[in-house]
Amino acid sequence: MAQELSNSGLKVVLLESGGLERQSDIDALDDIENVGRPRAKDQWSVRNRILGGSSHTWGGRCAGFDAIDFEERAWVPFSGWPIGMPEIIPYLDRSADHLGLAVGSGFSDQRFWDIANKKPPGTDVDPQFLLPFFWQFSRDDAESYPFEYMRFGRHLPARLGASITLVTGATVQRIVANEAASAVRGLEFSTLDGRKHMLAAAAIALCAGGIENARILLNSKKGARAALGNDRDQVGRYLMDHLRGSTAFFKLAGSEAVQRRFGRYNVKGRFFRAGLRLSPDIQRREALLNCAAWLGEDIAPDDPWDALRRFAGRSPRLPRDAISLIVNSGLIIRGARDYFGARNGVPRKLENLTLECMCEQVPDADSRVTLSDRRDRLGMRLPKVDWRSHPDEARTLHRMAELVAAELARLGLPEPTLAEWVRDRAEIPPSFVDVAHPTGTTRMSSDPGKGVVDANCEVHGVRGLFVSGSSVFPTAGHCNPTQMIVAMAVRLADHLKARMTRSVPAKVTANAG
Template identity: 75%
Template structure:
């Protein structure tokens, strides 16, 4: 795999042209590039950052926020570096539910042009990219047979709540045994010789023909501020839910609308996940609860148990999708974090040594749980909560547009007007109430509802975005209702594709990364099929 580093100081930029240019090296872009390796296509993968974090690159992620409060430190949600947002993600994976793809009459603008079953084979293939034990079929009651365990005798009512299991990514090549997959660390060994990786190249806009019906490449800037063009038959934007829309909106000419934005859909329907504590448990007497709804060690991977709203209760009460799990606030002297720092030779002395010494019984129990009962390591807690994460209502006025402020390359910054809605609060209220009632019924400790849940108040402002920007280039078969078609190609612009959570019409309750990877694999198959045809025809013609 050729590598071209265009970090500041380089003066020579080679003439770049390719069959496919991929923008962004996070989970979507890295997966797409890996799947297109050895395909016979000439592929260029552009990354704005380099191998190390750069404060100047961080400023390119600045936003102007005019809506609901968002995380102030953009690094925690957007990473402009080789590997993209996999630098700060939490490793949690899971599939969407079948109901998430349905057109629900109580959820405006809902419905995907594909079904969950259409993604099943790509979910299976995502396991290899994410370091998962298996890619599908693990998130419901099937988990117990996969784990070689007996299902619990007492379970919550299935017409109200259903079990859900998240699987955590693992990078087997890392020394720390439960490090999540960081896509930038091993990218060189995963990409074939037909893929050229270019770092230090910040994409500014997509270029198109005069009629604006076909892409012809893109414009990018190097660290010294100079602008360059790359010729490409196809372009795939894989830069995240904010940046994908920003690049499209900046791809305009004089008084003409931005590329792919003839119907004013680009940047609209911005969703994320509202997540936070909805109830609180007493630590005393919570051991059985923590064991049932804690971590499980299965095939060398951690799984975490939780609950989700059943489709029946969503339909009956006109609620959104929502999940809940035990939130653990670690004690300052939790020994496992101390032990990890000691093993990495980055200890906090003498605090870490004291923490380990004081908590020997907990660590012995942890070894028994991990190697014997095959559970996760027990942590020392100072608080135990019921955390919930809720789907958002698609809203065309919840959006990302362009600010009058500009970055150092002269490109307009994202103006983010992220909105929440009463149904999201009502959904989280109901989720917490159902969990509390069902836990009490089957013999688990009943939590105390948070004040805002008990009082039926709006979701607290402290529930900010969790790095899951969704929907800004949504998929729809109707160009009037979305930005990309069922193949993730921008409506009306041949050769221009978008990949990532920005194409999701709805956000579900689940972390998006596994779905992002599965969709990128699906797009790779489409590109190989579409772009290989002229290559095959040319080879056949020469042979004849």
Template identity: 50%
Template sequence: MPKANLHDLAPETELACDVCVIGSGPAGATIARELAGGSLRVILLESGGEERQPAVDALNEIESIGWPRETDQWLVRNRILGGSSHTWAGRCAPFDPIDFEARDWVPGSGWPLTHDQMQPYLVRTAPYVGLGIGADYSDDRFWAAAKRPAPQPALNEDLLTPFFWQYSKDGLNRFDLMRWGPDLLAHLPDTVRLLTNATLVRLQLDPHGRKVRSAEVAARDGSRRTVTARSFVLCAGGIENARLLLCSNDVERCGIGNRRDLVGRYLMDHPRGILGHFDPAASTEIRRRFGLHHVRFGPHSYRFRHGFRLSPKLQRRERLLNCTAWLDEEVMPDDPWRALNGLLRGGSRRMKDVRAVLSHADVLIRGAADLVLRKRGLTRRLRALHLVGMTEQVPDRESRITLSDRTDRLGMPLSRIDWRVNAMEERSLRRLAGLVAAEVARMGYAAPRLDAWVERNEGFPASFRDVAHPTGTTRMADDPAEGVVDAQGQVHGVDGLFVAGSSVFPTAGHANPTQMIVAMAIRTADILKERHRALAPAARHDSPAREVAHV
């Protein structure tokens, strides 16, 4: 298998290739696999290894000076083979058409791509992300895809539209979410050399700052190696992509791609928190309608979560952001399905789990009927049932990543994160909460009791945090005065340097970003293949010794 620990390579090993991909998470792993099957030679760099390492985890340390963020970085970013798929929740959804539009009430909105242009790439994401269907499932089209009649009464789609998230399923372990590390090892192409424990510390520009000459990479012991390539692709995540460009300041004092002071700016995430609370005892019917659904595609069944979205009509009419809400179940400690899962996994609560299963066998029977006959989520013993909301953010120039005065053990400045939340985000989620409460009551379900901050027209409570979706820090735009990368994902003014991942998204939408990250990665791989086909004639006239990829 073409993989190695960088530390184990002899110092004289030449590391030259056509394409160097930095990061083995969903974006990097997808690009590496998409580039297989041709003549391109690829080096894939991963800062971590196949197992978690505390010294590597420490390289993700941040300084947070804005709205509070999750302090345990392992919960949001993973330096390990497969990247942050180790801790992701598996929820997937494509972006909505309105997310790509320039909206006059959302400063900085508008992609240089359209929803229709992205559709073919979304379809191609299914095997990479572990989905049963790659597109056309996130609204009323779900019922046609599931081959079921749409339930009645319907939502008033002038106000709210139905939304569906699909949960990933691992191709190697059908009881788990997709984990890109094992999946990558199982499908690693011969043309890709995977180097683990290889941390990029800086990109080296030519003297004119117009092309990346090489990448300086640190091994586990801190020793340095050099990787040369015709193209480089940063796939290190929404925080690290910006940090690496800012740290690469030998030629450009302000960092690569940062002549207009845009790298690290426009940091967005998805503020998420509780909007209200349902009475668990009166929630059976609403959970059956707006809970989990199971759909079979081919030999496997996939889970979908049904929720609510502010309609595009209302967003335009009231100048609101795209946001969603769903039912979030908090199960009891003696829930029999939790207990049964514990018994199957050989957990340490064996006697308690046995008692829970025996005491609440009726819940298991009803749950099995829901799952097998109705293709819905399981009946559970609930402690609470919350209405939870999540919103996109306004691109805010002052919400940003800069470099700290402190450094990590490799001498790289830490990321200083000043994440901002805005009044439009609060207003949009309050409006969504009120509409959901009114609509479910109109449809005959028990309405939620809205949370105090919603009722009092207050700002977000401190419980609202980021959900590990850092976005926008190397944003995409046709005009270099408006973005760091162009519509191809190439850094403006730097030939052959590409960026992939959510950092290039001009706006974040409300959707969990992983499926869109993978769709954009597939598109980037297509662009790279076309680029290198165009470069091939020129390469034949260069010195063979300088162009052969020694991987």
């Protein structure tokens, strides 16, 4: 958003809680009180409080949502977006420059083969059950390693126009509104020395993630009034993430065909990954949630491509890396042929090959973020997270694994062995923790009684207060949210440029405290 608003004539202050480098005392501000389903214990693995946010630890995987994700589905309570897929596609296209993608849309279905200039397989999965799906991986062309993902914080200061002021070490604690709580006046933030500051602003956009967006709003409370934007008790509700993990296992011996079919492709200097998703037809017939599957690879410690990368970076682990290159020279030769000839990704040396599935969640008002009685070092109440899962999610994952196994067998490809919990139709294992995709806590809705923001991401009833990020998504889809987050941020930036017809200077004052 800051880059999109550069040189727009608007004066923008970008407040970042972290700094340019990771700091332990700032990491501690991400603590949570968890009272629900098990979550990742190391918050840095899922939430990065640093300039550039969680792009410091993300896996680079990008895709837009499916058309069905925007629909109101009778079998998915509280589903349906107030905007549709056609409105999002232009912003997905514009997200490509920010994310380092070859193309921004139209690459996740059969159109991939035209983009790749490759002939599609002669036989494919039955479309009444499954559809092919492709993910594209972000790339930062400015980095020396050719397939480094975009880490937004590395280049951001140089890409901001003169009208953008970046302030690091500034943790927003609450939004300040007028007496009627009908419009924003500014916000209060703290610096690491504990001092509080006020920033006056005509418009505010919260871009702090699915946990913190809700936390800041819930903390924006004056006296006996409801928290800002929470007159209808919607802030923090409908917390979703993605349930992701292994549903089946392949024997490594003889798995080359399935690895080639559902492996990586090198297209226009970008990696794409092939997988499968549930067809809309079977979702409707069997009342299933949206779900995707791909091959999960556990890389062997002596993988020669990792060794080559360390040699290229002049940090080899000798003599182990040299031995790995000699022992696995055949894999290097085959990889060079695949990379430069077939334009596929290089084959890795594996320890295990699994079928990984990722499923959307049912929007549930009782799956939520509230405020704990515990406080962080700046005095702000911690978020209390009550993340829940549901039987429909387990049922969808069971069915996805069964369908993939059956279709692979029909195509003459190696059939995996279903995980015990899938065969027994058991609950989702506790090992399926959150995967850094907190969604829905400030959901978008045309009805203020069923959401927090409107179709323009403005908080219902509070003029000038906007929210961006996956917290505004009414449903989570099956795919990683980053490209959708960036597309929606570009869309909101356009709305702000159109709406803010004059620049209002920001004023900062410091208070002891």
